[in-house]
Amino acid sequence: MDLSTFIQQLLNGISLGGLYALIAIGYTMVYGILRLINFAHGDVFMLATYFAYYLVGIYMLPWWLGITLAVLLAALVGMSIDRVAYRPLRNAPRISALITAVGVSFLLENGGIVVLGARPKGFPRPEIMGKVYTLAGASIIGVSVWVPVLTLLILAALLFIVYRTKIGAAMRAVSTDMETTRLMGVDIDRVISFTFALGSALAAAGGIMWAFKFPQINPLMGILPGWKAFTAAVVGGIGNIIGAMLGGLVIGIVEIMIVAFLPWLSGYKDAFVFIILIAFLLFKPTGFLGEPLKEKV
Amino acid sequence: MLKLQDLHVYYGGIHALKGVSIDVPEGSIVTLIGANGAGKSTMLKTITGLVRPRKGTITLNDEEITGQPAHRIVSKGVAMVPEGRRIFRNLTVYENLMMGAYPRTDRNGIKEDLERVFSLFPRLKERRNQKGGTLSGGEQQMLAIGRGLMSSPSLLALDEPSLGLAPVLVQEVFQILKQIHEQGKTILLIEQNAKAALQLADRAYVMETGRITMQGTGRELLENELVRKAYLGE
Numbered sequence: 001m002d003l004s005t006f007i008q009q010l011l012n013g014i015s016l017g018g019l020y021a022l023i024a025i026g027y028t029m030v031y032g033i034l035r036l037i038n039f040a041h042g043d044v045f046m047l048a049t050y051f052a053y054y055l056v057g058i059y060m061l062p063w064w065l066g067i068t069l070a071v072l073l074a075a076l077v078g079m080s081i082d083r084v085a086y087r088p089l090r091n092a093p094r095i096s097a098l099i100t101a102v103g104v105s106f107l108l109e110n111g112g113i114v115v116l117g118a119r120p121k122g123f124p125r126p127e128i129m130g131k132v133y134t135l136a137g138a139s140i141i142g143v144s145v146w147v148p149v150l151t152l153l154i155l156a157a158l159l160f161i162v163y164r165t166k167i168g169a170a171m172r173a174v175s176t177d178m179e180t181t182r183l184m185g186v187d188i189d190r191v192i193s194f195t196f197a198l199g200s201a202l203a204a205a206g207g208i209m210w211a212f213k214f215p216q217i218n219p220l221m222g223i224l225p226g227w228k229a230f231t232a233a234v235v236g237g238i239g240n241i242i243g244a245m246l247g248g249l250v251i252g253i254v255e256i257m258i259v260a261f262l263p264w265l266s267g268y269k270d271a272f273v274f275i276i277l278i279a280f281l282l283f284k285p286t287g288f289l290g291e292p293l294k295e296k297v
Numbered sequence: 298m299l300k301l302q303d304l305h306v307y308y309g310g311i312h313a314l315k316g317v318s319i320d321v322p323e324g325s326i327v328t329l330i331g332a333n334g335a336g337k338s339t340m341l342k343t344i345t346g347l348v349r350p351r352k353g354t355i356t357l358n359d360e361e362i363t364g365q366p367a368h369r370i371v372s373k374g375v376a377m378v379p380e381g382r383r384i385f386r387n388l389t390v391y392e393n394l395m396m397g398a399y400p401r402t403d404r405n406g407i408k409e410d411l412e413r414v415f416s417l418f419p420r421l422k423e424r425r426n427q428k429g430g431t432l433s434g435g436e437q438q439m440l441a442i443g444r445g446l447m448s449s450p451s452l453l454a455l456d457e458p459s460l461g462l463a464p465v466l467v468q469e470v471f472q473i474l475k476q477i478h479e480q481g482k483t484i485l486l487i488e489q490n491a492k493a494a495l496q497l498a499d500r501a502y503v504m505e506t507g508r509i510t511m512q513g514t515g516r517e518l519l520e521n522e523l524v525r526k527a528y529l530g531e
């Protein structure tokens with residue numbers, strides 16, 4: 001392998017990993033607050049691409065408007081899932097909510113097949129994403145430039161919200177001590193709703209950019225990226241936002257490198273991610289940045 | 298200002314409060330003492346809306362607030378400094394204090410209160426950008442009290458603020474409570490340190506296994522034979 005191929009592949013890995021990071025954050029934020037793995041999260045990622053598909057591809061809205069609306073709709077879906085499926089179980093044993101999450105996920109996937117159709121749809125691509133740029137003699141396509149740039153901007157915005165705003169402080173407070181946060185006059189349900197909305201919006205942005213890269217969408221497309229992003233969250237230390245970002249990058253890079261440099265194993269690239277997941281769950285369930293496991297009272 | 302009438306609280310099958318009535322007049326310091334497990338924290342949690350009573354009423358300034366959610370009660374002017382400090386260890390000192398002011402929107406008022414807290418606890422100002430979890434036990438208690446003050450409460454309820462502190466710091470905590478009271482806050486204080494608490498109190502109650510068994514002025518209870526035996530170790 002030569003250096004420039006390596007760098008090229010590294011950039012591809014970062015670009016893909018950034019998308020995993022966007023999804024992983026939603027898993028990790030919800031887990032941090034509710035100790036719940038929201039299995040339906042990957043399906044929100046999928047729904048967002050359909051929203052964009054219909055708004056832009058069918059109803060011909062301009063891209064900026066279609067994407068904005070799709071992200072908002074996805075946020076609304078995420079919030080509603082919490083409201084309808086998880087909130088009634090807030091005081092129930094944790095396993096009940098977990099089983100419900102699996103159920104919601106199946107519902108969205110199979111409901112998607114019924115309502116949206118199982119056949120993949122071709123996702124439209126804005127002009128700028130297909131444009132070819134020439135950079136230092138090499139040519140590079142728009143998606144490869146803009147997806148990582150947008151991802152970075154979104155991640156920066158997220159960090160700003162979580163670490164520099166009032167609602168962000170409340171989110172961090174809730175995830176350490178829910179009861180005391182209530183004593184501060186915080187309406188916990190609103191913070192939780194906001195967390196679901198924010199996580200879903202990030203997954204939606206990730207989903208739409210995913211569809212720019214791989215312009216075929218289908219109702220089951222959220223499953224694999226969802227699991228990989230979940231792995232990323234575990235690798236980074238579930239509950240830890242920075243961890244989810246780094247975990248996403250690691251998973252993206254590993255996946256791309258396997259395909260690029262061990263091509264005879266590329267058929268197993270997805271299996272590798274699950275090996276990582278299982279290994280971490282067995283040997284280091286708190287991931288790289290997670291706090292020691294502590295049962296919530 | 299605050300009145301509890303015949304409060305009954307259950308945790309599943311455990312009858313934790315069995316008809317508690319107390320009265321906290323405006324501008325007073327009221328103290329509640331009692332053995333471990335008597336139900337003192339339960340009473341505070343019921344006042345602040347963390348626990349719902351099965352029976353009885355809580356009245357704040359002539360308005361019944363029984364069973365309202367915690368976040369509403371804070372906005373009505375009741376702040377609690379919980380047992381064990383419970384500061385947010387992953388938030389900075391400044392962020393902890395601002396969490397105390399969460400429901401408020403009056404920027405200038407918040408700023409003034411922040412200055413007031415910093416002048417009460419200069420150590421907190423020095424450490425404002427440090428994570429709460431890195432503070433010493435005493436500093437954490439100061440932070441918990443400061444955080445309680447940040448909601449600009451008319452009633453400050455404290456659950457064993459001197460617990461686990463070195464004697465010098467215990468002194469300091471009581472000194473500070475006195476100052477806070479002089480600045481016009483009504484105080485409801487739960488304490489194991491019965492002597493210091495009763496000396497400070499205008500009114501005091503003794504709780505035993507979910508019931509109020511004695512009440513009087515701080516001085517009356519200090520001089521009471523039973524109290525001296527059971528709580529002052531004499």
Ligand SMILES: Nc1ncnc2c1ncn2[C@@H]1O[C@H](COP(=O)(O)OP(=O)(O)OP(=O)(O)O)[C@@H](O)[C@H]1O
Nearest residue numbers: 308311313331332333334335336337338339340380
């Ligand atoms: N969440 C809970 N679930 C079940 N029982 C509880 C719960 N909290 C308190 N209890 C029980 O209720 C009773 C009163 O507890 P509480 O914490 O109010 O006592 P306390 O007077 O504050 O004691 P301490 O001085 O040790 O803080 C105890 O018997 C306790 O075991």
Ligand SMILES: [Mg+2]
Nearest residue numbers: 337338339380
């Ligand atoms: Mg207690």
